Amino acid sequence: MADAVMIQGTASDAGKSILAAALCRVLAQDGYRAAPFKSQNMSLNSYITKEGKEIAVAQVVQAEAAKVEVEVNMSPILMKPIADDMSQIILKGEVFKNMKAAAYFAEKERLLKIIKEAVSELKANYDLLVLEGGGNPAEVNLRDKDLVNMKAAEIAAAPVILVADIDKGGVFASIVGTLDLLTENERKRVKGIIVNKFRGEPEAFKSGVELIEKQTGKKVLGVMPYLDKLNLPSEDSLQQQIYSNQDYKIDIAVIAYLGMSNFTDFDYFKTEKDVQIRYVKKEAELKEPDLIILPGSKTTINDLQFLYDSKLAAEIIKQAEKGTEIIGICGGYQMLGQKISDPDNLEGSGQEIEGLSLLQIRTVLEAKKVTRQVRAESLNKLKFFKSGREQVLTGFEIHQGKTIRVSGQQPVFKLNRQKSGEVEKIVFDGTVNESGNVWGTYLHDIFKNDGFRKSLINHLLTKKGLSPDSEPAKTAAEIREDNYNYLAAEFRKHIDLEELYKIIFDN
Incomplete structure (x- = not known):
């Protein structure tokens, strides 16, 4: 055999x-x-194991x-592109270094x-x-x-x-x-x-x-x-730009910048009968969605610059001011803030860039990479989701950056970070604006939580004057x-x- x-x-x-x-x-x-x-x-689609190791989806x-x-x-070597000729190399789930192809192949024996x-x-x-x-x-x-x-x-x-x-x-x-x-x-x-x-x-x-x-x-x-x-989740490329369910009522636009990572975070919306999800690269494609999501990014500063160059930044700000729901995940969360700094030249930019200033936060990119599975308790700061301690959400973190809330901004979640079966100290994650229509989090896979996802969809339906969906549905795990x-x-x-x-x- x-x-x-x-x-x-x-x-x-x-x-x-x-x-x-x-x-x-x-x-x-x-x-x-x-x-x-x-x-x-x-691939830029990755996952964190229970031991806090980063592997391919x-x-x-x-x-x-x-x-x-x-x-x-099962995935001992992961290469995460950060430029045409450069990748971050992950060996056995841990960051090794950023390398060009020639340097990488020189490590063949290792x-x-x-x-x-x-x-x-x-x-x-x-x-x-x-x-x-x-x-x-x-x-x-x-x-x-x-x-x-x-x-x-x-x-x-x-x-x-x-x-x-x-x-x-x-x-x-x-x-x-x-x-x-x-x-x-x-x-x-x-x-x-x-x-x-x-x-x-x-x-x-x-x-x-x-x-x-x-x-x-x-x-x-x-x-x-x-x-x-x-x-099922795709490893490294979007096969379609639009996932539209028949007679959809909610239009979700995900900003597809070049360094977009973990777009599999949004696969859970594809099976929701009321939802259309679109991946948007140009200002003209954005239109007037019910929800705009800024996903994770492997090159946050470059992708934020892309938002400015494409004029998507101005349109996102305009729609936020009109009350459109805006969510930032990981790098997208950082972009929603006032400023992102890269003092150690981690992304090859070595610069500081102004954020969209939709959230009163500031981020400094750091060499240490946070890779944790987490259990999150909602602090009931989001309009659409109120929960008790028994309603625990799960997700994972993959980020290089420390984000500080300023001007009395409220966190969204209380986290118990998990690694190797041990619970670390409790930390707070995310930020929501005063109006409640703009918020961000470092948590990937947050929409896998069925109650959380369904509450968000029903909030968007209600906001449009439509009846919330009360039909029992299969869970994300059952659908998978x-x-x-x-x-x-x-x-x-x-x-x-x-x-x-x-x-x-x-x-």
Whole structure:
């Protein structure tokens, strides 16, 4: 029995993450304790484990699908871009340093050691590893620098399943070309192919399957359809700019600046029947939404400057003065204040910039990164949410910056920060303006809390003179489970699972 299997792709966004999640859920349903693994992620969507370690969201989704607790070994290297040629490097959940590509690749031996240790530790605790690759394994100019595709498969002794996206076109060339550019040993490691995102009935692609198998000598394990109904967090790119539910009543605009991070915070609105959510990059796109959200940012000062340059800043201020609801999350919270300073040149700007001054706060960026899961108690300063001590909210913090409230501004939440099972001292988070229509918080995943999210939506409905939604709805956790089970059912329907299990267990 192999104790690992790897999903690689012919290109980025071929569907590796989702199919790895599908396999994780199928394995869990069949009684196996599987662990997801991706040796190296590049993404601005991250998550904080119970131990306070920062990892990529994709492996969190896959761990949920596998019904196992997420841990840092599943995503040991995370690269968070801060410029075209620079990333913040996270090793085993902790900030290492900001690095350009050449400096990063010079650390290859250190990185390989981390990957090998993570694989070894996971193999000791799970029946099977489901590995995910990155981009395309046949980038021949980067072969000696590979840490995420064939090198990871070699370390884990994993057979490889190659996934190709037919929706974008060129599926035959991408499959044949990828295999042709691999070395002989790498080609031998590829044991099967999956054609992904087929629109229409997969059976209609029978002749295509025969052609691929004839050209490659590899078994096509199945043709997966394009899953329009699927709603799971994306690793690193917005697939759509607008998520509109039929007969929506509430319009939410999220400001999509270049350094936007953790846009998965807003996925929970996509399943709310009364809500449309739009990602806005231009002043003309903003219009007059019911709620404007400034999301997290990896490059807060640059993204704030983008708001000024695009004239979005002036429009956001204008709408706030008219009473439009404005929410800032993490970096977006910092932007709502009076000033942001970067004295240690953490973002490469080394400057101080005026904020939108919608909240009376000031922020200084600091080298120390706060990464904590938290339990939050509302201080009942928000118009729409009144709670007692028994109504605890959960979320997590990822930020480099200390924010100070001035002029008697009120905090929004009282936090118990969690790390390694211990509760740290109580701190206060967030700020709300006197009118109550502008507030911010450092808490990511705050909208995962069903009562909090529903209260906000009902507040927006009532504000428009509409009746609040009183229908019982599934929780965010139940909806996520439905998605995993739907994904697994489609995987079982369209993939030759018997052949796949032979590859895994008879390898």
